[in-house]
Amino acid sequence: xxxxxxxxxxxxxxxxxxxxxxxxxxxxxxxxxxxxxxxxxxxxxxxxxxxxxxxxxxxxxxxxxxxxxxxxxxxxxxxxxxxxxxxxxxxxxxxxxxxxxxxxxxxxxxxxxxxxxxxxxxxxxxxxxxxxxxxxxxxxxxxxxxxxxxxxxxxxxxxxxxxxxxxxxxxxxxxxxxxxxxxxxxxxxxxxxxxxxxxxxxxxxxxxxxxxxxxxxxxxxxxxxxxxxxxxxxxxxxxxxxxxxxxxxxxxxxxxxxxxxxxxxxxxxxxxxxxxxxxxxxxxxxxxxxxxxxxxxxxxxxxxxxxxxxxxxxxxxxxxxxxxxxxxxxxxxxxxxxxxxxxxxxxxxxxxxxxxxxxxxxxxxxxxxxxxxxxxxxxxxxxxxxxxxxxxxxxxxxxxxxxxxxxxxxxxxxxxxxxxxxxxxxxxxxxxxxxxxxxxxxxxxxxxxxxxxxxxxxxxxxxxx
Amino acid sequence: xxxxxxxxxxxxxxxxxxxxxxxxxxxxxxxxxxxxxxxxxxxxxxxxxxxxxxxxxxxxxxxxxxxxxxxxxxxxxxxxxxxxxxxxxxxxxxxxxxxxxxxxxxxxxxxxxxxxxxxxxxxxxxxxxxxxxxxxxxxxxxxxxxxxxxxxxxxxxxxxxxxxxxxxxxxxxxxxxxxxxxxxxxxxxxxxxxxxxxxxxxxxxxxxxxxxxxxxxxxxxxxxxxxxxxxxxxxxxxxxxxxxxxxxxxxxxxxxx
Numbered sequence: 001x002x003x004x005x006x007x008x009x010x011x012x013x014x015x016x017x018x019x020x021x022x023x024x025x026x027x028x029x030x031x032x033x034x035x036x037x038x039x040x041x042x043x044x045x046x047x048x049x050x051x052x053x054x055x056x057x058x059x060x061x062x063x064x065x066x067x068x069x070x071x072x073x074x075x076x077x078x079x080x081x082x083x084x085x086x087x088x089x090x091x092x093x094x095x096x097x098x099x100x101x102x103x104x105x106x107x108x109x110x111x112x113x114x115x116x117x118x119x120x121x122x123x124x125x126x127x128x129x130x131x132x133x134x135x136x137x138x139x140x141x142x143x144x145x146x147x148x149x150x151x152x153x154x155x156x157x158x159x160x161x162x163x164x165x166x167x168x169x170x171x172x173x174x175x176x177x178x179x180x181x182x183x184x185x186x187x188x189x190x191x192x193x194x195x196x197x198x199x200x201x202x203x204x205x206x207x208x209x210x211x212x213x214x215x216x217x218x219x220x221x222x223x224x225x226x227x228x229x230x231x232x233x234x235x236x237x238x239x240x241x242x243x244x245x246x247x248x249x250x251x252x253x254x255x256x257x258x259x260x261x262x263x264x265x266x267x268x269x270x271x272x273x274x275x276x277x278x279x280x281x282x283x284x285x286x287x288x289x290x291x292x293x294x295x296x297x298x299x300x301x302x303x304x305x306x307x308x309x310x311x312x313x314x315x316x317x318x319x320x321x322x323x324x325x326x327x328x329x330x331x332x333x334x335x336x337x338x339x340x341x342x343x344x345x346x347x348x349x350x351x352x353x354x355x356x357x358x359x360x361x362x363x364x365x366x367x368x369x370x371x372x373x374x375x376x377x378x379x380x381x382x383x384x385x386x387x388x389x390x391x392x393x394x395x396x397x398x399x400x401x402x403x404x405x406x407x408x409x410x411x412x413x414x415x416x417x418x419x420x421x422x423x424x425x426x427x428x429x430x431x432x433x434x435x436x437x438x439x440x441x442x443x444x445x446x447x448x449x450x451x452x453x454x455x456x457x458x459x460x461x462x463x464x465x
Numbered sequence: 466x467x468x469x470x471x472x473x474x475x476x477x478x479x480x481x482x483x484x485x486x487x488x489x490x491x492x493x494x495x496x497x498x499x500x501x502x503x504x505x506x507x508x509x510x511x512x513x514x515x516x517x518x519x520x521x522x523x524x525x526x527x528x529x530x531x532x533x534x535x536x537x538x539x540x541x542x543x544x545x546x547x548x549x550x551x552x553x554x555x556x557x558x559x560x561x562x563x564x565x566x567x568x569x570x571x572x573x574x575x576x577x578x579x580x581x582x583x584x585x586x587x588x589x590x591x592x593x594x595x596x597x598x599x600x601x602x603x604x605x606x607x608x609x610x611x612x613x614x615x616x617x618x619x620x621x622x623x624x625x626x627x628x629x630x631x632x633x634x635x636x637x638x639x640x641x642x643x644x645x646x647x648x649x650x651x652x653x654x655x656x657x658x659x660x661x662x663x664x665x666x667x668x669x670x671x672x673x674x675x676x677x678x679x680x681x682x683x684x685x686x687x688x689x690x691x692x693x694x695x696x697x698x699x700x701x702x703x704x705x706x707x708x709x710x711x712x713x714x715x716x717x718x719x720x721x722x
Binding site: 008009012013016017019022026030037040041043044046047315317318321322353354355356357358359360362363364376379380381382383384388392393396397399400401402403404406409413416417434435437438439440441442444445447448449450451452453454456 | 473475477478479480481482483484485486489501503504505506507509511512514515516517518519520521523524527552608609611612613619620621622623624647649650651653654655656657658659660661662663664665666667668669670672694695697698699701702
């Protein structure tokens with residue numbers, strides 16, 4: 001067995017050890033799930049929309065090469081420059097070269113999970129650039145030198161008292177201040193200076209439209225628009241699955257995205273970019289970084305439907321109680337547990353098992369990714385790759401043998417049930433028995449069902465004869 | 466008279482035999498002729514859900530052979546039924562292709578394996594259960610019965626409200642169903658998940674119990690004994706008064722112990 005570098009059960013245990021905080025985290029995120037439910041119920045056509053969105057994505061993925069080329073041609077016609085990056089390293093190099101060739105030292109960035117995935121910030125900082133994340137949550141985690149714990153609400157794991165403390169340290173706000181408007185205002189003043197001083201703006205892309213060569217970025221804070229309105233250089237970074245065929249398809253996704261993500265009917269800003277602003281430059285970096293590989297595996301292809309709404313995280317009973325950082329990946333939760341093993345199954349082998357297979361994620365997903373079934377498929381692949389821990393592997397081998405031999409199964413059950421009540425408690429409840437740490441085992445009956453059933457039939461036979 | 470092959474999950478056979486007997490009693494009351502084939506063991510779900518497909522295949526193959534001769538195969542567990550109905554096709558794909566599992570037998574078993582409550586409601590068309598049960602009952606909706614077999618409306622979906630279990634429970638004199646805050650959140654059992662992710666599993670279980678406590682549940686019931694085994698383990702350790710009973714036991718008129 002190769003030990004998983006990232007150990008979800010151990011990380012989750014640490015998170016639940018602080019029980020009040022784990023409860024707070026669960027409830028804060030459940031609140032978002034509840035808002036999502038209310039928002040979904042305002043649209044009687046919700047399930048039709050989900051089906052439609054799923055079909056559009058399936059169609060797009062089956063014709064991805066053509067749509068990407070169409071997007072490049074249309075975007076180029078509008079004066080944008082399209083770059084292609086096969087992986088994170090190429091993406092980072094392209095961005096760095098663009099910034100250096102324009103003499104840029106200060107960059108503002110709106111939220112982009114792709115640049116998180118490529119670890120762009122530390123890369124640019126190593127080359128002497130100042131990068132400021134301008135999404136409030138993202139900026140908070142940047143100041144804390146932490147990765148986001150959620151893809152839509154990056155600082156959902158931070159309490160406002162802690163934000164107060166952080167801002168006191170970095171912005172000189174009053175010590176002990178926890179009033180949200182006061183803190184937000186302080187952040188706004190500080191970020192305004194960053195926007196004014198920036199020489200380039202980097203954004204993500206939510207939807208890139210093949211038909212028009214334009215793209216849309218969804219934010220709630222307007223930071224995307226602020227970040228790209230003053231500087232002359234706008235770099236937009238997108239995963240290659242962000243393509244949608246037509247402008248007419250946009251309505252389907254915009255209606256689903258914010259409702260699924262936060263329960264809002266639509267994000268406060270849906271910023272459309274069709275070509276560079278007057279006198280400016282627009283560069284679009286299209287990134288593969290493992291997506292082609294996923295596209296080539298039929299059982300996981302549908303994970304590329306993902307529009308990064310975070311609904312699967314909000315509904316996941318494990319995510320809510322283990323926190324985003326327990327996954328050790330850029331994208332946590334159910335979708336992250338599918339995407340990460342495709343990069344490195346050994347390193348992320350515990351993630352497909354960080355799931356009770358409740359199936360809630362598959363039902364909540366606005367683009368109908370069969371998340372829990374893909375997690376199950378990953379379990380099979382991890383077993384096939386020999387990455388299961390020893391106890392699981394041999395335990396299941398033994399169970400398979402036992403269940404294939406009805407007489408042996410019956411005998412083992414009988415022996416177990418007979419001996420059980422005679423075992424002293426310390427032998428049953430010991431550190432090896434994880435079940436018994438917080439739970440009692442059920443009382444063992446004297447007879448199995450099959451024995452009782454046989455006896456019952458015997459009694460009935462005697463009565464009738 | 467429908468001929469029913471009784472499928473009793475391994476852990477019910479060994480640990481909760483009364484749930485099996487109660488299932489027999491309920492089925493007989495509605496005129497079924499039941500038979501329990503003794504060479505059955507397990508559906509193979511523990512192995513399959515751990516990723517150990519190779520170990521699950523022979524068990525699933527036996528299952529098809531044993532149950533192919535019955536009109537209906539009925540089981541007091543949504544999870545084990547979902548294994549047969551939703552996952553056998555994938556699991557046995559190569560076996561069927563190689564002729565080691567008879568395709569017609571597989572199709573018959575896949576189609577006619579039913580969870581107890583859906584068999585009562587959909588096949589036997591049971592409308593009323595005139596068995597008094599004067600207690601406050603909290604229904605735990607087990608995930609596989611809910612989201613794989615669709616035994617009730619799922620809170621994630623925008624679709625009409627229904628619940629096959631509730632439909633029957635509501636006809637029982639004296640029984641009061643309590644309203645829960647999170648109507649269908651997972652209890653955290655999840656098979657090997659309960660051991661593998663012990664900390665999260667137990668927190669999920671305690672949260673479910675708390676929801677039921679606030680709602681005033683005296684008896685927590687479900688269609689799956691596995692969820693209840695996990696919740697019972699927590700309840701007994703914490704010396705809480707709430708009781709657990711399988712739906713079959715309530716339908717059969719068992720008293721609360």
